[in-house]
Amino acid sequence: MFLVTGASGHIGGRVARLLAQRGAPVRRLMRQAGSTPDLPGSTVAIGDYGDRASLARAMDGVDTVFLASAGAPPLKRAALHGNVMDVAAGAGVKRLVYLSFQGASATSPFPYSADHLLSEAHLKQSGLAWTILRDSFYQDLIPTLPDAEGVIRDPGGDGKVAWVARDDVARTVAAVLLDDRHAGHSYDVTGPEALSLEEAVARLAAAKGGVPSYRRETLEEGRAWRAATGAAAWEVEVWLGSYLAMGTGELARVSGAVREITGRDPVPLAKGRA
Template sequence: MTHTIGITGATGAVGGETARLLAKAGHSLRLIVRDPSRAPELPGARVATAGGYHDVDGMREAFSGLHTVFLVSAAESPDRVAEHHRAVDAAMSAEVHHLVYLSFLSAAEQATFTFARDHWATEQYVKGSGMDFTFLRPSLYQDVLPHLVQDGAIRGPAGQGRCAWVARTDVAAVAAAILLHPDLHRGRRYDVTGPQSLTMGQTAEMMGVEYVDETVEEAYASRARYGAPDWEVEGWVTSYQAIATGEMDIVSPTVQRATGHPASSLQQFLNSLG
């Protein structure tokens, strides 16, 4: 039986690309967004509007009648876990059968990367919901690397740790493959990474910039000028620390196995930037 698939975050990079791939495969979709004017126009897709994950009533209505939902994680914030809990509660209330949640690599209660702790907490809540679930745990995105360059250098306390940077398009392709056959992936967790684990120094060299290996204290000091809240700065710094500890040094075959094509390399991504 063919079921309509719900896609949250359909105006974003991963959610939007996942929706495009599923629409191309001829699947019926419901795109759950806050701003319907930004929703992609796709064949076989209709748009449902809710006021974000904190809008339990709106999310419940948007989820109504859906068998499977791709729950894209909310933007980082101090209350992101609470937002995720409300979205899961709405899905439970709407009698959704299966949640595919976009988590993060090495998510754990005591993960070095503070934002990864949010994902672990959400995974635990989903597990306790009684719904079927699948967790996708992508590595850090290739797409963020250009934004890390400041004054011709990438600076952070990553040491000689390694990371297998992953393309958002590959994460979306894996999500689409799983959403097409969710019952085959019930209760499973998949690491989704690029094909090669690189040090930050190697990464910077490929980008044609310098890598400056900061101490943790230097990292906090160099980011103080942005005036960002403490929780956000901590997330920035601990992402580098998680590379240093080895928590990001994972190379997974998930992209190849799920999609039939190899994961996109960092060099391919850089070439695409021209």
């Protein structure tokens, strides 16, 4: 039995569907009923990463867990991931596949990078068989970045990113879940090329008729307009940190993992769902 967390999200929903299509027994964890479409042959468990009792109920009879990232402020996110790992170890789960982040480190300007590093360390000490998949930023996010004027503002710089399609990530996760030989391995999961955000926007504009547009800005300008949207202070810093991480080039490494694991080449930007 597979437990797929984040089943109402972009990656978890895709992973659950792929497993079900292969005839695998799937239990989908979600925070509330009715938050994901019906999926024939699967069951639903209601639970929360912060509620260990609900996690234990969801993991009854489960052999393998897929752990998608929690929606929470930095550091609290790592603690919630640790809850899932601890409960899994106590519930008799054999293996946990964790969706981490490319370049997870304590020194990245992207605040969530440290959460992923802490989560990876926790998992390796949990006693569970583990696989870590470190994905790059999603191609699918780029069309969601424009402001109210239809402009993607970039306070990060010229660094390149190995943008990956969510479909490729989900296919890779599903393949790893179905193959125990990936236990004990970490993989970067990326697209087939590295592009700066400016290059990525130009690629999308050419494919979609001239939108969106791109504008370079300073950190101060970026913080000001993002804060004016009403976002919490920590959300503003996570947002800025994501651009700064792009600018450092720490997300530029292109990996062959999608091809190696799934047997299919990753989708280039502007040719997938983005």
